[in-house]
Amino acid sequence: MGNTGGRDRVVRMSVEQPLWRALTGYRLLTLVYAIGLFASSYEVYERPWVGAGYFVVLAVWTLVTLPQVSGARRCTKRFLTADLTIAVAGILLSPVAGHERSVTGGATLPSIWTAGAVLAWALKGGWRWAAGASLLVGVANVLQRGDVTRGLVHSVLLVCIASIAIGYVVEVARASERTLARALEIEAATRERERLARDIHDSVLQVLAMVQRRGTALGGEAAELGRMAGEQEVALRTLVAGGLVPTSRASEDAEGGAVVRSMAELGEPDEPDGPDEGDGAGPSDLRPLLAGHAGGRITFSEPGAPVPMRPAAARELAAAVSAALDNVRVHAGADASAWILVEDEPDAVIVTVRDDGPGIPEGRLAQAEGEGRLGVALSIRGRLRDIGGTAALISIPGQGTEVELRVPKK
Incomplete structure (x- = not known):
């Protein structure tokens, strides 16, 4: 349980954050552009001090409020209102400064900096807020020029369409981000349920099944205890199976009556961040972990090197x-022999477990999953999936069963 926090951690990413960074750059660049445009035509203004005073305010405001446009959290509605007010004030002050071109079709004092204020509304509130801010800017331009010209309509529509489009994209991005976060949370919860189900299968269910068999064999009060253990086993298997996402089932060869390979090709494993992975310990040798299985009827073959x-x-x-050997003992019988072969290939580690039992009848794996017996689905394929590996099962009735476990090297 110590590593579940790292395994189930959901990484959230902001799709809209690059747009906020772009808006920050846009406001700085358009500020420089507007100041340069004013400076280049300074002498044609009748009251240039009005424009100079406005640009002092605009420059200070733009630089001081850079943190407010770094993300949606800091960009409050109060800030947006003040920002748009400064843009509209600049438009209305253009004729006061005495620049005739600002009235007859030239640029206003804030020039294209105004679009940045509208885009901030779009990023914060979506296309509806963008439409409202664009409409207010359009009204300010009409009041400033006193007429509705083709050029004015073109400029207003351009800002309006662009801001509404960006606002709509932001809304779609936010919805997609929420959907992705929910999907990741469901995936993390499913992985944790599968891990718990594997642990239950490998411990509690095995013990209950053993108590049931031994109790039935002993008879008397032990038989009653075995019956109760059997009932609890069925109830627990039903509970475990009901809480899991359906797993892939072994494909069946209809012609040969054999259960053939079923590759659980699953994604990258989640790296646990517990002390066993993060304390600087080196790789572990797989051989000692498997050597303990060797015995009278189990043959273990390993490479000569770690x-x-x-x-x-x-x-x-x-x-x-x-888990594979447990299945051999339970289903192949006490007299069955098993072989474990470890292969260390350049790109993967392969472990094969083979037995000489009666094999698996056609459709038995699918039936077992339906009954809640998830030993192969969880204890074998589920474990390999979580470490980025695959499990392949080959079984022909009367010729034994072979389980191939492949883990790619990282």
Whole structure:
């Protein structure tokens, strides 16, 4: 349980944050442009001190409020109102400064800096807020020029359409971000449920099944205890199976009556951030984790050199091998023999578990999953999925079963 925090952590990313950074740059560049435009035509103003005073205010405001346009959290409605007020004031002050071109079709004092104020409304509130801010700027331009010209309509429509489009994109991006975050949360919760289900299968369910078998064999009061254990086992299996997302099932060969390979190709594993992975410990040798299975009817074959793996991956792979051997003991019988083969290839570690039992009848794996018996689905394929590996099962009735576990090297 110590590593579940790292495994279930959901990484949230902001799709709209690059737009806020772009807006910050836009406001700075358009401030420089507006000041340069004013300076280049300074001598044609009748009251240039009005324009100079406005640009002092505009420059101070733009620089001081840079943090407010760094993200949606800091960009409050109060700031947006003040920002748009300064833009509208600059438009209305243009004729007061005495620049005739500002009335007959030239640029106003804030020039294209005004679009940045409208875009801030779009990023914060979406296309509806953008439409309202654009309309207010359009009215200010009409009042400043005293007439509705083709050029004015073109400029106002351009700002309006651009801001509404950006506002709509932001709304879609936010909805997509919420959907993605929810999907990641569901995936993390599903992974945790699967991990808990594997642990339950490997411990509690195994013990309950053993108590049921032993109790039935002993008879008497032990038989009653075994019956109760069996009921609890069925109830727990139903609970575990009901809380999981359906897993992939082994494909069936309709012609040969064999259960063939079913590759659980799953994504990148979540790296736990517990002390066993983050304390600087080196790779673990897989061989000692598997050597303990060797016995009278289990043959263990290993390479002559260490098989290094990440500690967490090595433990999960060893647990999957244990689950495969448990299936051999339960389903193939006490007299069945098993072989464990470890192969250390350049790009992957492969462990094969093979037995000489009766094999798996056609459709048995799918039936077992439907009954809540998820040993193969969770304890084997589920473990390999979580470490980025795959599990392949080959079984032909009467010829035994082979489970191939492959973990790619990172």
